[in-house]
Amino acid sequence: MTSPPNVHIEIDGRPAAGLDPAVIPVLQGAYGHFTAMQVRDRRTRGLALHLERLDHGTRELFGTDLDGDRVRSLVRHALDGSGRADAGVRVYVYGAAAGGGAPTVVVTVREPQSMPETPRSMMPVPFLRPVPHIKHAGGVGQPYYGRAAALAGFDDALLTGPGGEVAEGHIANVAFWDGTSLVRPDAPALRGITMTLLERLLPHERREVRLADLGRYPAAVLMNSQGLAPVHRIGTAEFAVDGALMSRLREAYGTVPWDEI
Structure with missing residues (x-):
């Protein structure tokens, strides 16, 4: 799995280029959920709501919780890897890879985005x-x-x-x-x-x-x-x-x- 141009992707804290083959079937299944946030100076609005959304979705789809501190750590790591302090960030959650364990978390980081204000x-x-x-x-x-x-x-x-x-x-x-x-x-x-x-x-x-x-x-x-x-x-x-x-x-x-x- 390679990142599209100008998009930095990390899977469980590792660059997508170093993807564990055991994770590929999980990602191909596309059974998962996500949240999208705009980050400025490594901050975002409504962080608690984003973490709550991810936790609730993980509980419903996979029957387990998702630790908010883990999510924050993975987002910080992906921002570091991208070299961006301002960004559009998505956090995707998929099932655990073969062998069980915690859900797979994918973080994507791209350029910051704003909705056009035109009608x-x-x-x-x-x-x-x-x-x-x-x-x-x-x-x-x-x-x-x-x-x-x-x-x-x-x-x-x-x-x-x-x-x-x-x-x-x-x-x-x-x-x-x-x-x-x-x-x-x-x-x-x-x-x-x-x-x-x-x-x-x-x-x-x-x-x-x-x-x-x-x-x-x-x-x-x-x-x-x-x-x-x-x-x-x-x-x-x-x-x-x-x-x-x-x-x-x-x-x-x-x-x-x-x-x-």
Whole structure:
């Protein structure tokens, strides 16, 4: 296993070039989960939430816990190996290699990333992620529909249920502004770290949102670990780009502390 250009990969603290052959079947199976974080000066927002996500996912998928100190140590080691203090980092967790032992942890380090702040368009697609509360690896649905949206001239795909229930973007959470609160759709979806952090700072609620009802909301926003962006169109439904709202959201998110890894 070799690293793509500009991406540093470590598997259980060892560079991917020195991969133990016993781990190859585990990685090829793609049965695992991950978290994605932006790191600045070797710090990240919501570190405890990332570690909690990884531990809960490991317990559910593999029946064992994942020590947060081990994860932090592996991320620090990968940052050292990459020579980066600012980076986009992913931590993947797979099963143990042949012979048992602790789960296999893969850390990837690449250049830092930020979501473009330009207004986004989203194409509704008839797909919901399986086991949506876990940020799982593998699967063709999300990249398939993300590509389909791009080919159709949209920036992102919007995952929806059979009755038009809005769930999430294909790689981000979506929320709607009703004039007083952020509304998170209650269809099955991953609860993102950025969404969770913002909900601690702003009025919010969770309720059913359907494609047919999008006209009720004056504004919408897309968010993930890379940041926030306004949504100006979902299918044929158009939204105002509320500069004051986006400033308020970004200001609130800007107060979230950066935790030392």
